[in-house]
Every structure is written in C-alpha cells, then in structure tokens.
Amino acid sequence: MNLRDYLTPAEWTRFREFSADKETPFLMIDLKKIKKNYIDFKRNFEQADMYYAVKASPSVEVLSVLDEQGSCFDIASIYELDRLLGLGVSPDRISYGNTIKKTKEITYAYDKGVRLFASDSEADLQNLIKYAPGSKIYIRLLVEGAMSADWPLARKFGCSMEEVKRLIALAKSQGVDIYGVSFHVGSQQRNILVWQYALMKVWDIFEWALDNEGVQLEMINMGGGFPSDYYYLTEDMDVYAEHINRFLEEYFGDRMPRIIIEPGRSLAGNTGVLVSEIVLISQKNQFEPYQWIYQDTGMFNGLIETMGEAIKYPIYTEKKGEKGEYILAGPTCDSMDILYQDFKYEFPLSLEIGDRLYWLSTGAYTSSYCSVEFNGFPPMKTYFID
C-alpha cells in the first residue's frame, strides 16, 4: 500500500506527531477531515439532504462538527437521539432510520419531536400510525444487489417491492399517505449499478402508488453505502455521485422528489487512524510458512469489521525492506480474535516487537464496537485532532 493514497503528507505528519507520545492502542480522529468530507459530499450531491448515520462514528466531537455544518442525522436508537438533543440538534433534523423499534421507543422519539421514521413491516407501520400520528413514514425497500457489498446487508432490513406496495396500500386504507421510499445498497458498496437497479425499483413503486392508490410519494432516501478507501481503493466519490445523479435524473427528471442520503462510513472512514503495537511475532513451527503478528488491539477492541475478513484496512508501518506474508491476530485469549488469516498482509521482515502499526481508514465502525471489558481489556481510547 501507498500511504499517499490515503493521507496527504501534511495529514500524515499531523497524525504521526500527535501520536508519538501516546500509549497504544488508540484511535485518532481528524475533525477537520470530517468537515471537509461533509462539504465534498454536499458538493457532489447538491440536491440531497444529508442525514449523517450517527452509528458510524457517534462521538460528541464528530456530531458537533456536523451540527455546525448544518447536517441532519439518521439515528439507530433513542440513545443516539438523546445524544443529539443534548447537543441542541432540533428534532426536525433527525430521522429514525432503524426499522426495529419498540412501541415505547416510537413514543419516546415522537414525544421529543421526531417526525421522520423508517419502517419495513406491518407491525412497525401500525405502531407508527398509532403512536406517531402525522409523521412522515418511509418504507425501506430490499435491494438484492446489496449482497455484493463488502459488508453486505443480507436480508435483515427492507422488504420486497410487493410488500412495499402492500404497506403503502395498508397505510392509505387507514388514511395515511406514505411519505417515501428508502433503500440501502449495502455498506461499502463498490458496484455503482446497484444504485441504478434500486432507483428503477423505487420509480416503479412511485408510479404504482400514484396510479393505484393516488399516493404521491415525495421522498427517496438513498441511505448510505458509499464506499471508503480501504486496502482496495475505490473510485473517487465524484464518480459515484456523477452516475447516481444521472440515474436519478433518468428516472425522475422533472418530477424529482426530495432526496435524502445517509453517509456514515464514507464521511467518517478516512478521518481515523488507529495505532497499535506489536506484542509478539512468532513462528508456530519450522514448517509453518507464515509468521504471526499479535498486536495490542483486535476484533473485540474496535476491529470487529475484520469479522470474516470483510473489511480489509490499509495497514502502514514505517519499517522498510524485503517483505514477507503475515497472519494478524489480536491480544485476547479468544481464538476468534484473528484478524486476517486467509488474506495475507505483506510487511517488511524487519518488523519487530514494539513496532507500531497504523490502521488507516478506521474512522468508522471502530470505537463504538469495542467490548466493555472482554478479557479485561478496556475500550479503546479515542483522541480528536482539530
């Protein structure tokens, strides 16, 4: 990997200097870069409202920067709601995107002023109609292509086109016009055409709703899924934006509804560098072709997205020279805490115990995933660089 593909020399110097005297493991978040990413996103998706997916990097520091920029927010729970309200974010800038909600969670959010809710099942929809009257409800559509994402969305969320239509009709029969449709192409989606397939389905639903139920859907929530640069680089965001905006234009043209996007990983991913230290390097036996690197952070201390080796982070070391292939593992007594075993990272053979590894693009889905105390290890520290 080439460091320059991820950080400018100035950014790297800043991370490097800031980190020098800190005890590992820890995460550094560059708040300037959060702001820059937000502005870039706004430029790329001019007509869209930005609802930052809080779960990606939920610290008060990150949320405050985005709040100042005027971002809206997508929440997964009432706890995220409370954090935002605590920062002074008004409830009309918040969307409750989790389709799995208890009645009392709906009531709680509604009482706090939230009026924008996702749904994908009859039971939840009935709850919203009953306990969140007058709210704008959008139905989440299942997008098959989501299986091609690095961190795929399986079938946990969303429902089929048929089911979306049934829910629109069901709401209509109770006097409620559904507000719009959402989809999520899968986290870290690389195939731009998945957005096209999704928008084609949404268009079909828009047409159907108007023709059959007299419901004019007003909003498309395109969710997140925009990729971040990990071990394998992605296209620039401009390329994604160019094509996605073209698809929108092709399907909706002069009848363009309100567009919402919910970037999380793509806004926060490249703002973080996680620093670990090599605790041990060992060769299991003389016939084993690979050496093992055990380092002081692992799957249960922030790197859980290495599960199934799904997310392959770019890992930088300052050591140089001839390279060998290594297996990477964490510090706990849990054997599941092996980060990369099938995919072999190459590092200089000059690596030694005590050396640091810099895990780039670790700004999203790291610190909040940490276990409270698995094997006694405390959650990872996070520092913010301004």
Add this chain to the structure above:
Amino acid sequence: MNLRDYLTPAEWTRFREFSADKETPFLMIDLKKIKKNYIDFKRNFEQADMYYAVKASPSVEVLSVLDEQGSCFDIASIYELDRLLGLGVSPDRISYGNTIKKTKEITYAYDKGVRLFASDSEADLQNLIKYAPGSKIYIRLLVEGAMSADWPLARKFGCSMEEVKRLIALAKSQGVDIYGVSFHVGSQQRNILVWQYALMKVWDIFEWALDNEGVQLEMINMGGGFPSDYYYLTEDMDVYAEHINRFLEEYFGDRMPRIIIEPGRSLAGNTGVLVSEIVLISQKNQFEPYQWIYQDTGMFNGLIETMGEAIKYPIYTEKKGEKGEYILAGPTCDSMDILYQDFKYEFPLSLEIGDRLYWLSTGAYTSSYCSVEFNGFPPMKTYFID
C-alpha cells in the same frame, strides 16, 4: 427443548420471579449455582487445582464466590489481575495464562507477585526469563483436535510438540527448568478423546524432557474446554471427569504431576439466564417461508458467540402450541446482527411482539463481550441472584 434439562423447577421459579419486573434486556446470574458448580468440579477432579478462567464471567460478584471457595484464577490481562488483587486474592493463586504479553505487562504482574506464567513463543519465553526470574513457566501445546470444538481454538495459541521441546531446551540452556505443559482442547469440546490425544502428547514431552534435557516437568495444565449444556446437551461432567482422570492415570500413573484445570464456560455457563423481548415479528414477503423475530438484544449486546452460529443457546418461551421455524435477529442496524439464520429455531406460532425470550446457559461469555455503545445501545445490565 425441555426446560427441565437446564434448570430445576425451583431454579426456574426463582429466575422467573426475579425477572418479572425488570426491564429487558438483562442477564441474571445465579451465584448459588456458581458455588455448586465449583464444588461439583472439585469432586470430579479431586487431584486438580482449580484456576477459574476469569474471562468467562469476570464480575466481582462471581469472583468473590469463587474466592470464598478457595479457587485459584487464570487471567488474560493485567486488568483481570488488578480486579482479583482488589478483592484480596493473593498473587500465588493467580496464573497468567495469556501467551500474548507485552514486556511491561509481564513486569507489572511480576511486581504484583504473580509467579505462574504461560508461554508459547520464543520471544515471550525470553521475556519471562528476563523479566519474571524464578517464575514457574509452562509451555502451551497446540492440540489439533481442538478444531472439533464448538468454539474452536484455531491455531492462534500453542505450538507444536517440536516447538515445545525446542523451548524447553532453550530455557534449559539459560539455566531455567520449564515447570510444565498446558493445552486447551477448544472451548465447548464434546469429544472426550481429544483429552486423550493431548495427554499422550504431553506424556511424550515429559519423557523427552527428562531423557534429553534432564528436566523433570512437574505440572500439566489441562486448561478448560469442558462443555456446557447449550441447545444440544452434553454428557454429564462426571462422564468427562471419569474418562479424563482415567487417561491421566494411564499415562502418568504413579508419576502423577501437579494437575491444573481452568474451567470457565463449564463453571459459569449454566448460571445465567438472559432475558430479551420481542420487538418485531415480520414476514419479509408472502413467498418467504420463515418469519423473522427481532429482539432487543443481539450479537453486539452479549450474544457475540452466535457468530457463525457457533454457540446455539437453548431459548425458552412460555408460549405453547403449534410451532413454526423462525430466523432470529438483534436490534441494531447492522445486518451482521443476525443470530440464527441457517439453523432454524422452532417457536410456537402464538409468539407475539412484547413476549419475552429466555436465553438459558448464558452465564459465560456474554456480558463482558457487550459493545460500549454500538448503535447507541448501552451494555446489557446484569443482576445477581443470591
């Protein structure tokens, strides 16, 4: 599943009554049962010293019960060490079983008085010889059969017989006699014969060490791996003990070394009941044969051992009647937070939103695995029943 296979009617009544007014999700731990399990274990392995694997259930409450019983403790980190010392456990009852240790962690434990350490690599062994002089060091042997465990140990820990011998010779060349050999058959190991294979290898190492290096190894640490009753019941612990004791007798007979065992899961597993609530039940579409149950706890709130559907917990509901097959998922916006999808649990079709699910045998490896705040959800509450 049959509730009586897991809890006596009296135990169930106690759990049920205690839980009635508590808000889900939460975990209940029966401290009386911790004590009972400890006594049963002592009876089954009369000649062994018990080193409870703290990581399995690391609460002060559980540790205190075991401390009162005179248990020793196996630790995975200096944080677990501090907790034990804080309870007044003397360091000569503590074994530092994690083979992945920083120099400063070795120094820290040594300064606190710990003198029993595991190792499985040259670098760690050299560190122990240098920074923990006079300590009793045991080398961890890799046991192939460990791959047949429900939660297998892969190859992260332990080294080959050849490597164990090399390390014994290496220590000897520096004037240090290695104290013993440890192995771990894999967590939730059902195949009793794996202990036999392991002990055969240990016996070979004992013979070799005496014959070739003049080192009389004095201890066998058989680790943990004794299974707990999950969805699939295991043999009674008596059966495991009977055969394992027989293997020990067959190989070591009148030259029996000190025996250590490190039960964790088998001591704590059946002491816990996790209570969740059904948030949603949904059928994705009319052609989908299974319904989905979304409940208020999931992979990132204590049930991470459902990863890969490795640990299948017995799940009890009070509803009765005709059954159907369900897919079980957690409450977060993460699609990896699906607990069981390939393996289909059967529940009564009368199940409704708001019903409680009782996850039996959840005393080990649940609460400490919880994420700090993924999706904003707080770590699971734990209650202790005395």
